[in-house]
Amino acid sequence: MRKIPQRTCIVCGEKIDKKNLIRVVKNKEGEVFYDPTGKANGRGAYLCGSDECTEAILKKNALNRAFKMEIDEAVKLKIMDDVKNAKK
Numbered sequence: 577m578r579k580i581p582q583r584t585c586i587v588c589g590e591k592i593d594k595k596n597l598i599r600v601v602k603n604k605e606g607e608v609f610y611d612p613t614g615k616a617n618g619r620g621a622y623l624c625g626s627d628e629c630t631e632a633i634l635k636k637n638a639l640n641r642a643f644k645m646e647i648d649e650a651v652k653l654k655i656m657d658d659v660k661n662a663k664k
């Protein structure tokens with residue numbers, strides 16, 4: 577039997593509560609976006625939802641490291657905006 581997969585925040589390394597889970601996806605086309613459904617196809621990276629970790633997308637290039645690619649600043653800002661709006 578397989579264990580239930582646990583998600584780890586790519587910034588702080590904390591295990592993530594399902595209700596706070598933030599999934600960011602990189603699809604086959606190399607587009608990176610916030611995935612509120614959790615079901616988009618592609619490689620996922622997970623964030624715990626804290627403000628600090630959300631801001632690390634821009635300040636620490638957390639997604640660049642997670643996806644091993646350069647990500648446009650505009651894309652990072654959009655994801656941060658989407659995440660912040662989703663939390664309201």
Ligand SMILES: [Zn+2]
Pocket residue numbers: 585586587588589590623624625626629
């Ligand atoms: Zn975190």
